Amino acid sequence: MSINALIQDKKMQMKAALHHFNIYWVLVYLAVILLVLFTALPLIYVACTAFKPMEELFVFPPRFFVKNPTTINFSDLLMTLGGSTVPFLRYAFNSVVITVFTVGLTVILCSMGAYGLVKYRLPGGGFMFSIIVAALMFSPHVTQISRYMVVNGLGLTNSFLGVIIINVAVAFNFFLMKQFVEQYPNELIEAARIDGAGELKIFYGIVMPSLKPAWTTLIVFSFTSTWNDYFTPLVYLSKQSLKTLPLALQSIAGGPAAAAIGTAGRVSAATFLMIIPVVIVFLIMQRSVMETLTYSGIKG
Amino acid sequence: MVNIKRFWSRYGTGYLFFAPFFLLFVIFTVIPVVVAFVTSFTDYNMLESAKYIGITNYSLLFVDDDIFTLAIKNTLVFAIITGPIGYLLSFFMAWVINQLKFKTAFAFAFYVPSITSSVAMSVVWLYFFSNDRYGLINNILIYMGLIDSPILWTLDANYIMKVIIFVQIWMSMGTGFLVFLAGLQSVPRELYEQGKIDGISSRFVELRYITFPCVKPQLLFGAINAIVAAFGVFDIAVSIAGMPSPNYAGHTIVAHLYDYAFIRFQMGYASAIAMVLFILTFAGGRIVMKLLSSKDE
Numbered sequence: 001m002s003i004n005a006l007i008q009d010k011k012m013q014m015k016a017a018l019h020h021f022n023i024y025w026v027l028v029y030l031a032v033i034l035l036v037l038f039t040a041l042p043l044i045y046v047a048c049t050a051f052k053p054m055e056e057l058f059v060f061p062p063r064f065f066v067k068n069p070t071t072i073n074f075s076d077l078l079m080t081l082g083g084s085t086v087p088f089l090r091y092a093f094n095s096v097v098i099t100v101f102t103v104g105l106t107v108i109l110c111s112m113g114a115y116g117l118v119k120y121r122l123p124g125g126g127f128m129f130s131i132i133v134a135a136l137m138f139s140p141h142v143t144q145i146s147r148y149m150v151v152n153g154l155g156l157t158n159s160f161l162g163v164i165i166i167n168v169a170v171a172f173n174f175f176l177m178k179q180f181v182e183q184y185p186n187e188l189i190e191a192a193r194i195d196g197a198g199e200l201k202i203f204y205g206i207v208m209p210s211l212k213p214a215w216t217t218l219i220v221f222s223f224t225s226t227w228n229d230y231f232t233p234l235v236y237l238s239k240q241s242l243k244t245l246p247l248a249l250q251s252i253a254g255g256p257a258a259a260a261i262g263t264a265g266r267v268s269a270a271t272f273l274m275i276i277p278v279v280i281v282f283l284i285m286q287r288s289v290m291e292t293l294t295y296s297g298i299k300g
Numbered sequence: 301m302v303n304i305k306r307f308w309s310r311y312g313t314g315y316l317f318f319a320p321f322f323l324l325f326v327i328f329t330v331i332p333v334v335v336a337f338v339t340s341f342t343d344y345n346m347l348e349s350a351k352y353i354g355i356t357n358y359s360l361l362f363v364d365d366d367i368f369t370l371a372i373k374n375t376l377v378f379a380i381i382t383g384p385i386g387y388l389l390s391f392f393m394a395w396v397i398n399q400l401k402f403k404t405a406f407a408f409a410f411y412v413p414s415i416t417s418s419v420a421m422s423v424v425w426l427y428f429f430s431n432d433r434y435g436l437i438n439n440i441l442i443y444m445g446l447i448d449s450p451i452l453w454t455l456d457a458n459y460i461m462k463v464i465i466f467v468q469i470w471m472s473m474g475t476g477f478l479v480f481l482a483g484l485q486s487v488p489r490e491l492y493e494q495g496k497i498d499g500i501s502s503r504f505v506e507l508r509y510i511t512f513p514c515v516k517p518q519l520l521f522g523a524i525n526a527i528v529a530a531f532g533v534f535d536i537a538v539s540i541a542g543m544p545s546p547n548y549a550g551h552t553i554v555a556h557l558y559d560y561a562f563i564r565f566q567m568g569y570a571s572a573i574a575m576v577l578f579i580l581t582f583a584g585g586r587i588v589m590k591l592l593s594s595k596d597e
Contacts, residue, residue, distance in 0.1 A: 032396060036409035039470070042416040042424045064427065113321030120314025128322065135329050137528055137581040138336075141557055142574040145346070145567065146335035147328060154327075169324035175524070176479065179517035183486060199313045213482035220478065224415050271416070278415045279408070286404045289485055 046275065049268035050074070057264050073269035080266075086240050091248040095227065098163055098244060103222045105168045107215050114177035115203055119189060129178070136171040148235060156236075163236050167226060173218055180214035181207075216285040223281045228274065245274060340571035350568065357572035368573070370548050371556040372580075374461065378552065379530035379584070382468050387526040390473040391519070394480035395507065407481060414474030422539045425467050429453040429540075457549035460541045464550055468536050472529050476522040483518030487511060516592065523588040531581045534558065553577045 049057075051069035078088075117125045147166065156162030184207055192202045208215070230246045237243055249270040340357055344350035361368050397406045413421065428436045431452045438450040453459050491510050500506050512519070534554035541550030543559070553573065561570035 028396065029400065032393075032400065032406060035393075036406055039473075040409040040412045042421050043412045045424050045427075046416060109321040109324070112317045116314040116317025116319075120311055120317070122311055122314045122318060125318075128318075131330065132325065133524065133585070134578075134582065135325075135333060136524065137585060138333050138578050139532060139554060139557060139574045141554065141561055142336045142339075142567070142571050143329070143332035145561075146332040146339070149335075150327065150331055165324060166328045169321050169328060171325070171329065172525075174321060174325070176521060179521045180482075180486070182517050183514075203317070213485040217478050217482040221475065228415075275415060282408055282411065282415070283404065286407055289482065290404050290407075 043275070046268050046271050049264055050272040052265055052268075054265065073265040074273075077266050077269045077273075086243075086248075088248070090241060091243060091245050094160075094242060095245040098160060098233070099223060099226045101160070101164045102167050102226045103219055105164065106170060106173050106222050107218055109168055110170070110173040110177045110218065111181075111208065111211070111215060112203065113174055114181045115207060118178060118181045119184075119186065119207075132171045132174055136175060144235070151236060158237055158239050158242060160242070163232055166236075167229075167232060170222075173222060176218055176221070177211075177214055180211050184210060213289045216289050220282050220285050224278050227278060249274065336571045336574060339568055340575050342568045344567040345565050346567055347565075353568070357569050358576075360569070361572055361576065367548055367551065368553075368556055371551045371553050372576075374549075374551055375531060375533070375553045375577075375580075377461065378465060378468070378533055379527070381465050382472070382533070383526045383530035383584075386469045386473050386530070387476060387522060389469070390476040391480050391522065393473070394477050394484060395511070398481060398484045407478070410477060411474045413471045421471060425470075425540070429463050429467075431455055454540055454542075455546055457545075457547040460545055460549040464533070464537050464540050467540060468530075468533055471536060472526075475525055475529075479518050479522055479525075480515065483515035484511070487514040520589065520592050523592060524585055527584045527588060528581060531577060531584065553580075 045064065048064065048066040050073055051071065052066045053068055053070045053072060056063065056067060116122065117129060122128075151157055151162050151166060154162075156165065188206065189202055192206050197206070228246060229244075230250065233242075233244045233247055237247075339350065341352060341354060342350035343353045343356075393410060397403050397410065400406060426435075430436070430438065431450060431454060433439060433442055433450045435450065435453070437453070438447070441447045442450065451459060453463050487510070491514065492506065495506055495510050500509065532554055533552050537545070537550045537552050537555060543555060545551055554577065557570050557573040557577065560566045560573065
């Protein structure tokens with residue numbers, strides 16, 4: 001970039017910054033901040049409750065915010081965790097392994113699949129895609145039982161492979177990637193091919209980097225759902241040493257229906273700890289997208 | 301032989317890219333769905349083997365099951381209100397937040413309902429809609445003198461659906477929002493500059509002629525997702541109104557399905573309900589696809 005262009009760019013940025021500072025924008029920011037405080041309430045509530053001492057949990061009428069924060073809920077939680085037969089780290093390890101492989105595989109397979117289907121214009125592709133969208137619309141509740149029979153028939157219950165593999169080829173994830181792949185210009189692929197790039201190289205080296213907003217979003221979705229997934233491990237893993245954090249935390253906190261006031265502090269502490277990795281993944285993924293591509297937004 | 305070779309050299313790599321996904325998809329999704337479809341024509345209680353009974357489940361469903369008719373009505377009302385509102389609102393918010401500073405932080409706060417556990421959620425809205433006078437909304441209404449006695453938000457059949465709709469919209473915008481946000485990142489900046497040169501000064505004109513056409517794939521994804529979510533409403537309805545809800549005021553199709561599948565263990569009947577739900581969702585999806593694909597002419 002030449003010096004002139006740089007100066008030009010700086011000027012544009014300053015102009016945009018000035019533009020940002022008028023009454024219209026102040027109102028927009030205020031409105032968004034209010035709304036966002038509202039949507040963030042569940043998290044604020046969890047954070048507050050996690051630090052509430054016992055007597056504040058029983059206050060009537062219930063109070064939202066914490067008055068005398070304490071970490072007793074966390075130490076309580078750790079004590080109960082320490083007393084269980086399987087060490088806590090084992091559950092964390094299980095959760096991490098399952099989540100990392102599920103997310104990694106689903107991102108790779110769905111991106112590859114969407115790319116193959118769209119960019120090679122496969123014969124039968126339209127039909128296969130409508131099957132995928134149709135499956136997306138089918139209520140997952142009734143397929144649980146036949147799915148269990150399939151997994152059981154393949155001998156995949158009580159194994160990490162089973163829990164991972166059933167959540168990899170997800171119609172929702174494929175559909176998401178397909179919509180983004182569609183936007184990628186065919187000419188760029190053709191140009192790369194003419195330059196002699198191999199097919200795999202085009203996919204990994206050229207197309208995937210441009211689809212970063214797509215797969216970072218997919219990572220957030222997939223990470224959130226896999227990390228918090230209570231149902232799949234509950235159904236497919238009966239061995240105690242294979243169980244994951246949500247199962248361990250729920251059973252310690254007193255079962256999934258534990259909205260009971262006495263355990264609310266511990267439940268919140270557990271929820272709070274479970275949310276932290278999700279928050280980190282979200283922030284890393286979103287920031288990397290928004291910052292590298294910050295100039296393609298609608299500023300100005 | 302030559303034809304096969306030519307076919308392979310043209311599409312082979314594409315099929316290789318697609319195959320791993322599709323193979324797993326067929327094994328773990330398509331087969332279970334087909335099994336459920338077949339089950340819908342049987343009487344199956346999960347202990348004895350399934351008995352073929354033809355379309356009996358379907359005729360029972362539509363002729364005898366009044367509660368199912370009510371569930372369809374509730375679900376439709378619900379879907380028609382929450383679907384479009386949630387969809388438009390999440391796109392609008394993505395569009396606004398994308399133009400702000402600190403957008404990662406705003407986006408995160410907006411996405412929070414999608415990452416917190418349902419336990420935390422239910423506690424928060426219960427704080428709002430508590431049936432006694434300490435509930436936030438009752439408290440405010442009484443304080444302002446609009447009502448004398450607290451409204452039974454989650455017990456009175458007149459209010460249940462409204463509360464569920466409100467909470468569902470509040471909770472369900474995260475997915476669409478994040479996809480739209482990602483879509484907006486992919487719009488080439490040059491297009492906006494070109495638009496300015498061509499004399500577009502209003503942000504809304506820009507939205508209509510530059511942004512919409514560029515993010516159409518995301519708009520379609522968001523719409524399908526909104527439909528599936530709106531027709532599939534269940535968790536929120538149950539945690540607000542209980543199951544069964546008073547006068548079945550919050551009874552949805554999936555609640556009915558859950559009742560038969562996991563409480564009464566009548567899998568045949570539950571599968572038939574799933575098929576009806578699927579057809580409704582599919583019809584909704586078709587309409588949306590038509591609407592969105594005719595938009596660019």
